[in-house]
Amino acid sequence: MLKEGREIFQVRYIAIIVYITLLFGSIMLFQFQQSNTIVEDHGRLLPVKMKTVKSTDDEEEMKEIILDAARRDDSISIAGMQHSQGGQTLYPNGILLDMKSYNKILKLDEEKKLITVQSGVTWADIQSYINPYGLALKVSQSQNIFTVGGSLSVNVHGRDIQYTSLIESVESFRLLDAEGNIIHVSREENPELFHLVIGGYGLFGVILDVTLQLTDDELYQIQTKSLAYDKYSSYFTTDVLQNNAVKMHLARISVAPDNYLTEMYVTDYYKTDDQSHLTNYTTLKRESIIAIPKLFLGLSRINDWGKNMFWKTQEAYNQRIDGTFISRNNNVMRSESTFMEFDSASKTEVLQEYFVPVDQFTPYIDSLRETLQDEKDFSLLNITIRYVKKNDEAVLSYAKEDMFGLVMLINQGTSEKSIEETGEVIRKMIDVTLAHGGSYYLPYYNYPTEEQLEVAYPRAQEFFQMKEKYDPDKRFLNLFYEEYHK
Template identity: 55%
Template sequence: MKKRYILILVFGFIFTFTLSMKAAFKEEKNVSLMMTDVSRLMPVKIDKIVKGKEIESFKQAINEAKASNKKIAIAGKQHSQGGHTYYKDAIVLDMTSYNEILEFDKKKKTITVQSGATWDDIQRFVNPHGLAVKVMQSQNIFTIGGSMSVNVHGRDIRHGSLIESINSFRLLKADGEIVNVSRTENAELFPLVIGGYGLFGVILDAEISLTDDELYVMKSESLDYKKYADYFKQKVKGNKKVKMHLARLSTAPDTFLKEMYVTNYELAGEQGARTEYDELSEEKLVPLMKFAFGLSRNYDWGKNAFWNAQKSYFVSDEDTYITRNNVMRSASKFLEYEDDKNTDILQEYFIPVDMFPDYVDSLRETLTEEELNLFNITIRYVEKNEDAVLSYSRDDMFAFVLLINQGLSEEEIYKTRSVIQKMIDVTLAYNGTYYLPYQPYPTKKQMETAYPKVNEFFELKSKYDKEEIFMNYFYEEYGGDE
């Protein structure tokens, strides 16, 4: 009797445990089918994720999508913030495990990598050879394919946007064909895929042009924002020793869009001295930086304190030596942020250099009348380059990179969208453009004004992908019918 009771308990436990595990597995499976990007503003249910290491797995996914009338979306690190890397009920190709370095030519200064490799992977490989990347984002955590898809730019003032340093790539098209793409081979695809947001096919691998890993002296100084355009043209762009540059504009209430400081990276003489500083840096003080950014995100006094601390830390008479590779390994972990009620988003506006002071005044006037939690602005420079069909640098431009905290509710999304549309109107009034990897807040009219070739872009999308196999929310918002 006792044995039978024990057996009943045991079998009951096993049965209950099995059911609970099935439920947990089912719940985990459902959770895994929900996808969003780093902004967390557009979560949707997808069909499945294909995380392949072989080209054949991507081909099979495309064939499956065709057979089942589904869509393909392509994802890297998913830091594009407007649904560019996924789509409802789509098969999502996660490229991050497709990340091998395929070829390296030290003499020609080129490297060929699979599209899921990151800039960090490349830096770790080429740094011992005294080489470095020409163009990438300020952080090195992103995939090569993702960076090509948004045609990134960074701190380098001599090499412009990424399209300039891509020699060639292989593309898996919607019909299953793999083609080589360069400025001379399948040339029409070259300016469509780079800055094409994954709408023309799967970038498989790319040959990238490298440069020397130089040693720089980093110098920072405070500057009157009204003098910045002339300062930049004469002391930065006009000084061949300055290779990289950035500026920061105050978002603190006490000095809002009035104070700024600049940082120049100037060639430091003999190249041999590089070996004293060539160890790749790793992120430090992440908890402290997260805390400081949190104060700036949540309190006006925190914004004031953080801005004053930044100036005190960076603006000094001391020379700091740093290699090119380490300039391009900026901290990123302290920017990671999750909260149940709000999130951080990016905006980026490009303004012709000579328009800088007037634009800042107009932007300040607009934002003073609005409620927007803007807590960081970085200024970069992008040289004119219209190679990409969706080029954002129709002139020599200053790029305003804005970090904004907004709520997750529909009401907060509406409020933020309204303010951003006003900022874009100001930007367009100064012959500026805006960057496309972010929330679909701009109107179609604003998109067409900022990007005159957008209709050509979407027409060629139809030419190369008639069935619209490759899909994302950027295309649905701006490429579809009214």
């Protein structure tokens, strides 16, 4: 009886040991998986194994993350929505600092038209908050899903032709540096950092809270027009820039085979003389009629017929909105990402943006057409055009003079061969852009060469030298820095 009891005890003891071992192993495996996370940005071309992903809404905890990383000699990459596509938010075996939970709106000064927000706030959050006060953003992208910190880090631009680069509307911000210090940064206080951090891709520290200049909400009437590509520069210079009533502008040029890089349409936003009806248009809108254009965008990924139909759909939409009214960029800048969503195991969609001087637009398009005419496997889906006036405040400024920014949507494969083939075409396009005195935008995949970077951004080496000055231990790193800093 005693022997039988001992055997039962032994069996139970062994079972407990096995259970504890399995439980401990599961916990360790979970922790290992959590601390060795494969992370991708929006382009899905650069999967990176990060050491860990950390997120906090507390400033002191964030400071401790930085100091602990210094003690362990870990690198840190900073992320918002991760729509940059060139590894600007990633670094192998580094800490990913996810800022999305750091998202409070801190203060609104109606009289001075200033708002202070934490950097994880999205533009949609701000629009919802300021709209009842009759205030609007000065600068934002065409989509409002991005975080303020991420937008500052790439120095975005929008449709407004008065305030084009985001840096123009930034009053000040606080920066958490590599040593855990919090620095106040503005044009007057630590101005060198002001020009480095905005458009600095998270390489100088963590942007904490930001104070932005706002403007009054206004009522606009939309007017649209079709025209030939070689008339666009003169139209824009005469009918847009010299017309004080035009406040925002957008254009598209066809990539459909029937009128490849020849037909365009423009959308202009006129401030109306009678603002008394503004209140009828201030309700924040959601996108409508997404299904049909999304269907034809999908077909344009498949064949030339789809591309032709997608252009016709865009033209029809353009005609439909002609003469309609809309409130300022609280609604103009509310295009959401639903229309652009794309899910495929073997393909992805990447963006490129090229900036070309206004007076070079026609010869540039001619050169671009000639460059792309034999690239039958290169799937260019859409080109949107915005105006960006000269602004050299940011060290990595893309607007060396008054420019048109051509935002290109490209459908490509995710295989190594597809990446290489797409890269060859993109480098050719960049050469054409540089030959016409232009530049290109940096938040995208690292297809450009070091030489192309040097031509497009003459102050690039200064930027990297300042990185050594402010972060000699390279606490803040990403794949963009790894690729281009030599």
